[in-house]
C-alpha cells in the first residue's frame with residue numbers, strides 16, 4: 001500500500017513509539033498496535049489504532065509508514081534506520097557539484113519524544129549530534145579551519161546570499177560562554193582604553209571583555225564611519241544601557257575596534273572596517289589580539305560534558321575528495337508564526353527597554369532572487385564538531401520552552417538548526433563557494449489545552465502551534481497524495497511560515513528556476529549560487545505515545561502517514577442477534593401445509609424484514625457517526641483557525657495601539673518642542689524690549705537731572721543779577737528821594753542849571769536805563785527760556801523754576817523803568 005506512494009512523497013515518514021515513563025503509576029490503555037512485518041528480517045511498517053473501549057463506536061484505522069520503530073528502539077537504531085546517513089552524504093555531494101539539501105524533522109503530540117529523538121538527552125546523543133559527528137569526521141581532511149585560513153571568513157561571507165552576519169565560532173562562543181582563558185591573559189595584556197569608565201563599571205569590569213563592540217552595540221554604529229560621522233556613534237552597554245556620545249570615549253572605542261582581528265567584525269561591515277583601519281592612524285596596539293566579546297550580562301555555563309553515546313566513531317560517509325569544505329551553523333525558531341534568530345542576543349527596545357528579538361523575514365534577496373532565504377541570520381563558521389555542538393547548546397538555551405501539564409520542558413516554538421555545508425574546488429585559485437544545507441527541525445508538539453492545562457500566553461502559543469501543525473498536516477496529506485505529480489501548488493505550503501520553511505525547497509526547480517545542466521564538478525558557474533538542480537531530500541520522524549492521548553495521536557497519524565485504511569466495524573450485535581434468535585426459535589421451523597404461510601412463517605418474514613431494516617438503519621447510523629466525527633474535526637480546525645485569527649486580531653490591535661501611542665508621543669514631543677521654542681523666543685524678545693525701555697528711561701532721567709542742575713545754576717545767576725539790579729534801582733531811588741526839594745527847585749528854577757542838570761541826569765539815567773534794559777532784556781529772555789524749559793520739564797514731571805509773580809514783578813520794574821520822570825514824581 002505505502003510503497004508506491006512513498007516513492008513519490010516529498011517526505012520519508014518514520015514512526016517512533018516512545019516507551020512509557022518509568023515513573024508512571026497507572027498504565028493507561030494501549031490503543032496502538034504494531035503489525036508484524038511480512039518478512040521477519042524487516043522492520044514493521046504498519047500500525048493499527050484501536051479506539052479505546054469507552055462505548056464510543058469509532059473506526060479502527062490502519063496506518064502505513066516507511067518504517068515503524070517500536071518502544072525499545074534506540075537512538076542508534078533510529079540513526080541507522082531513518083536514512084540520516086544518506087541525507088548527510090547527499091549534502092556533502094560526494095559525486096561533485098553542490099550536493100543536495102536535506103531536511104530532518106520530528107512531528108508529534110507534546111511529550112511524545114520529538115526533542116529526545118532529534119536533540120537527545122543528558123545521557124544520550126540525538127540525531128543532530130550524531131549527524132554532526134559523522135559529517136565533521138567524514139570531511140576532517142577537507143574542512144577549512146576558520147582560525148588558520150585567513151581568507152575563509154571573508155570569502156564565505158561574500159558568497160552568502162542571505163544578508164547574514166558571519167562570525168567565527170571562537171568569537172561567538174566567547175560571546176556566549178565567556179572566555180575561559182581571559183582571566184589568565186588579562187594580567188599580561190596591555191590595558192585597553194575602554195576598560196574603566198566609571199567607579200561602578202571599574203569594579204564590575206574585571207574582565208577586559210567589556211571591550212568588544214557587540215557589548216556596546218557598536219556594529220550598527222560603525223556604519224557611522226561610512227557616512228563620516230564617528231561623533232554620532234551611540235554606545236550602549238548591554239547590561240546597563242546608558243547612552244552617551246562622548247567624543248573622547250568614541251575615539252577610544254574606535255581605536256580599540258581598529259585593533260580587533262577582522263573576524264570580529266560582521267561580514268556586511270568588513271569593507272567599511274577595512275577602510276576605517278586603513279585610514280586610522282591612532283590604532284593603539286597593532287597586532288594585539290583582543291579578548292572575546294561579552295554581549296550577555298551573565299555568561300552561559302559551558303556544559304561540563306556532552307554525551308558521548310551512542311558511539312558512531314566507525315561510521316563515515318563519502319565526501320568529494322576534490323573539494324574543500326566550510327561549515328556554517330545557524331539556528332532560528334518559528335514562534336507565533338514569526339522567525340527569530342536564536343544566535344543573536346535580544347536587544348533592548350528603545351521605548352519599553354524590554355529585551356526583544358527582531359523577527360526576520362523569509363524572502364528572496366538580491367543574491368537569491370528566485371529562492372527564499374531567512375534573511376539577516378547570524379551564521380557561525382565552525383571548524384570542529386565541538387564548536388558546532390557548543391553553538392547548538394547556546395542556541396537551545398535561547399529557545400522558548402515552558403512547563404505544561406503534558407511536558408515539564410515543552411518546546412513552545414518550532415526550532416530550526418541549519419548546517420550549511422559550503423563547498424568549493426580545492427586548488428590554488430579556489431572558485432566560488434557553493435554547497436547545500438542540512439536543516440534539522442524540532443517541531444513544537446500539538447496539544448489540547450484541557451490536557452496541557454495551559455492558559456494565558458502559553459495557551460495562545462498552543463493555538464498558534466496547533467494552527468501551524470494543522471497547515472503542516474494539510475501539506476503532508478497533499479504530499480502523500482501527490483503520486484507522480486510534482487506541481488508545487490498542489491501542496492498549500494504558503495499558509496504559514498512553518499510550512500513555507502519546510503516545503504519551499506522540496507520541489508524540483510521550475511522551468512524558470514532551472515539552470516542549464518552543468519558538469520558535475522563545476523561549482524556554481526552560474527551567477528546565482530542558490531540555484532538547486534535537485535529538490536531537497538526530507539525525512540520526517542513522527543513520534544507517538546501508544547498510551548498517550550488517543551485523539552491527538554490519531555490526528556497526527558492521519559496527517560502524516562503515507563497511507564491509511566479505515567475499517568468500519570459492522571454491527572453484528574443487533575442484526576445477527578435478532579436473526580439468530582429468530583432462526584433458533586422460528587425461522588427454521590418446518591412448514592405446515594402447502595403454499596400458504598403459516599402464522600409462524602408470516603411472523604418470521606416480518607422479523608426478517610425488521611432485521612434488515614435494523615441493519616440498514618445501523619449502517620446509516622454508522623455513516624452519520626462518521627460524518628459527525630468528520631464535522632467535529634472540521635469544527636475543531638475552524639475553532640483553531642478562529643482562535644488564531646483572534647490572536648492575530650489582538651496582536652494587530654496591540655501593534656496599532658503601540659503605533660498610535662508612538663505617533664501621539666512623537667507629535668506631543670514635537671508640539672512641546674515647538675511650544676518651548678516659541679515661548680523661549682517670546683521671552684527673549686520681551687527681555688530685549690524691557691532692556692531697551694529701561695535704557696531709554698535711564699538715559700532720559702540722566703538728561704533731565706543734568707538739565708535741572710544747569711537750569712538751577714542759571715536761575716541762581718539770574719536771581720543774583722536781578723537782586724543786584726533791584727538793589728541798584730533802590731539805591732537810585734533813594735538817591736533821588738534823598739535829594740532835598742530846595743536842591744531840586746533850584747534845579748527847576750535855574751533853567752540853564754536845571755536843564756543842564758536834567759540833561760546830565762537824563763543822560764546818566766538813559767545810560768543806566770539802557771544798561772538796565774539790556775540787562776532786563778537778557779534776564780527776560782533768559783526767564784522766557786527758563787519758562788519754556790520749565791514747562792517742558794513740568795510736562796516731564798519736574799517742577800517749574802520760575803514763577804509768574806516774578807514775571808509780573810519784572811514787568812512792573814520795567815514799567816517803572818520806562819516811566820517818564822515827571823510821571824514818576
Ligand SMILES: Nc1ncnc2c1ncn2[C@@H]1O[C@H](COP(=O)(O)OP(=O)(O)OP(=O)(O)O)[C@@H](O)[C@H]1O
Pocket residue numbers: 017018019108109110111112113114115116117121407409410411412443444445446543
Ligand atoms: N524514546 C525515549 N526514550 C526515553 N525517554 C524518552 C523517549 N522519548 C521521550 N522520552 C522522555 O519523555 C519526556 C518528553 O520528551 P520530549 O521532551 O522529547 O517530548 P517532546 O515531544 O519534544 O515534547 P514537546 O513537544 O512538548 O516539546 C522527556 O523526559 C524524554 O526524555
